[in-house]
Amino acid sequence: MxxxxxxxxxxxxxxxxxxxxxxxxxxxxxxxxxxxxxxxxxxxxxxxxxxxxxxxxxxxxxxxxxxxxxxxxxxxxxxxxxxxxxxxxxxxxxxxxxxxxxxxxxxxxxxxxxxxxxxxxxxxxxxxxxxxxxxxxxxxxxxxxNREYVIQHLVAVSQREQDGIQIQEERSIQDDFVVKKITLSDKQRGERTYTEKVKMxxxxxxxxxxxxxxxxxxxxxxxxxxxxxxxxxxxxxxxxxxx
Structure with a gap:
């Protein structure tokens, strides 16, 4: 995996x-x-x-x-x-x-x-x-x-468009990790999701x-x-x- x-x-x-x-x-x-x-x-x-x-x-x-x-x-x-x-x-x-x-x-x-x-x-x-x-x-x-800055300024959800592709980013704190779920969507490739996970x-x-x-x-x-x-x-x- x-x-x-x-x-x-x-x-x-x-x-x-x-x-x-x-x-x-x-x-x-x-x-x-x-x-x-x-x-x-x-x-x-x-x-x-x-x-x-x-x-x-x-x-x-x-x-x-x-x-x-x-x-x-x-x-x-x-x-x-x-x-x-x-x-x-x-x-x-x-x-x-x-x-x-x-x-x-x-x-x-x-x-x-x-x-x-x-x-x-x-x-x-x-x-x-x-x-x-x-x-x-x-x-x-x-x-x-900076751990404390990330915790205090975390934006839970944001959305934008880049080159005709819709991008949504969902952020959360899970234990000592900051986790970002990224969803991209367009007509050609449909929807796909990635995760980023970094220890703070x-x-x-x-x-x-x-x-x-x-x-x-x-x-x-x-x-x-x-x-x-x-x-x-x-x-x-x-x-x-x-x-």
Missing amino acids: STWYEESFGKDYLLVYHHRNQQDAEQEVKQITEWLQLAADDFILDLCCGTGRHTATLAMEHLNVVGLDLSPTLLSKAVSRNQPYKIPFIIGDMRHLPFVGETFDVVLNLFTSFGYFETDEENEQVIREVARVLKPKGRFLIDYL YTYDQMIDMLHRNGLRVKQTYGGFDGISYHQNSPRMILIGNVG
């Missing part, structure tokens, strides 16, 4: 998240570059790179970057849109990275690409893998949801998980605009290094 993340990240995902544009990626990479002091000799892993918006932006800045994702559909889009930059895009599971230890200077994990798995052990395995592939003093940035860890839980695996958080932001992290900030962006 397929998992939700194996089913959801296909062609319909590109429609549902059509609003994620290159301009936003460029602004975010500008901030990431400043926060992490990215340099030309850094070797960067864009972990769960999706269609490669951020990967391409890093390459445009003449930075050495590799993109990894589990979805063949999203990686195919990434390869086709980023041909000029000759970026290596690799299919892989973030719990079992296909790299030897101490390979990367920087690992980026953007847009809540963490907490996808049912068990804490599997989610922590991702952190272990990030620590394993980072060089000594290597840096990381994890752009994750607290700040303290994330810090503990990172520290247990040799990763030290040096700074936390509440968004890519540089606001401080607090209970009501939209995001939890954790920045640190091995050590």
Whole structure:
């Protein structure tokens, strides 16, 4: 039986998240570059790179970057849109990275690409893998949801249209997971439904998980605009290094 993340990240995902544009990626990479002091000799892993918006932006800045994702559909889009930059895009599971230890200077994990798995052990395995592939003093940035913000600002149901397709999103909190049911409907393909399910860890839980695996958080932001992290900030962006 397929998992939700194996089913959801296909062609319909590109429609549902059509609003994620290159301009936003460029602004975010500008901030990431400043926060992490990215340099030309850094070797960067864009972990769960999706269609490669951020990967391409890093390459445009003449930075050495590799993109990894589990979805063949999203990686195919990434390869086709980023041909000029000759970026290596690799299919892989973030719990079992296909790299030897101490390979990367920087690992980026953007847009809540963490907490996808049912068990804490599997989610922590991702952190272990990030620590394993980072060089000594290597840096990381994890752009994750802010649990309290999600709970307080949850929109139960929303509807919209994209390219003639009706999209309905139903959101709920189930135990420690935020769950989104996405229903798409059009005349050509009829109705189809996907589910997204992400574990909502607290700040303290994330810090503990990172520290247990040799990763030290040096700074936390509440968004890519540089606001401080607090209970009501939209995001939890954790920045640190091995050590």
